Amino acid sequence: MSKSGNPIKRDTSIPRRPLLWMAAALLFTLPPFFDSLAIWVPGLFLLSLALKFWMEPRGYRLRSVVLKLLLIAIAVTTAFISYGSFRAVEAGISLLVVLASLKILEAHTAREFRVMVLIGWVLCLCGFFLSQDFTTALCLLIAFGLLAVALIQFHRGAAPGAIWPPVVTTCKLLLQASPLVVLFF
Numbered sequence: 001m002s003k004s005g006n007p008i009k010r011d012t013s014i015p016r017r018p019l020l021w022m023a024a025a026l027l028f029t030l031p032p033f034f035d036s037l038a039i040w041v042p043g044l045f046l047l048s049l050a051l052k053f054w055m056e057p058r059g060y061r062l063r064s065v066v067l068k069l070l071l072i073a074i075a076v077t078t079a080f081i082s083y084g085s086f087r088a089v090e091a092g093i094s095l096l097v098v099l100a101s102l103k104i105l106e107a108h109t110a111r112e113f114r115v116m117v118l119i120g121w122v123l124c125l126c127g128f129f130l131s132q133d134f135t136t137a138l139c140l141l142i143a144f145g146l147l148a149v150a151l152i153q154f155h156r157g158a159a160p161g162a163i164w165p166p167v168v169t170t171c172k173l174l175l176q177a178s179p180l181v182v183l184f185f
Contacts, residue, residue: 014113017163018154019056022113023049025120025146026104031139032127033097038082041094044075048101055105062106071102093126113154120147145170 026049033042055061062068075098083091100119107116124140124147152166 013108014056014110015154015157016056018113018150019052021146021150021153021166022116022120023053025143025150026123028139028143028146029120029123029127032131032136033093036090036130037094037097038079040078040082041097045097045101045104048104052104052107061108068102068106072099075099075102089129093129096126097123110154114151117147117151145174148173 026045030042030045033045076095079091079094079098080086083094086092086095096119100116100123103112103116103119107113121144124144127136127140127143130136148170149166152169153163156166
């Protein structure tokens with residue numbers, strides 16, 4: 001019970017459908033990273049996504065604090081060795097992608113799902129730091145939209161039926177935002 005007398009609401013696990021939408025979105029954030037970052041960085045990102053979908057149905061989670069700290073130390077050390085410092089844009093983005101990969105493995109609750117969606121949107125922004133061509137913009141727009149679909153699907157709950165309602169809602173939101181995009185860019 002909380003201080004106000006209301007029962008404490010437990011954080012729920014991540015439903016499968018929003019997790020699938022988010023994974024698809026994160027795959028669309030990868031193309032700008034392949035040309036600019038060390039090859040192991042997007043590879044680790046893909047491996048983390050694959051491991052998440054292997055672990056989730058089996059109920060496995062990355063629980064050990066010692067293992068988490070060890071993985072972070074290895075990842076940061078490897079990124080530092082690959083780039084020589086963290087001063088360059090590529091090194092900083094590599095560090096962000098590596099830490100996002102570890103967050104994917106760790107995430108299990110609804111709150112962590114929301115954090116991963118926010119990390120996905122930051123990765124969309126980082127993609128523009130590395131490349132500003134049309135194909136990158138198209139991939140990142142799709143990733144941005146799929147992250148919105150994942151968030152809408154997540155908040156819809158386990159509603160039965162088609163996958164289209166969150167997609168339609170996202171398209172409406174993007175269409176409503178398009179005049180501002182045209183105005184600012």
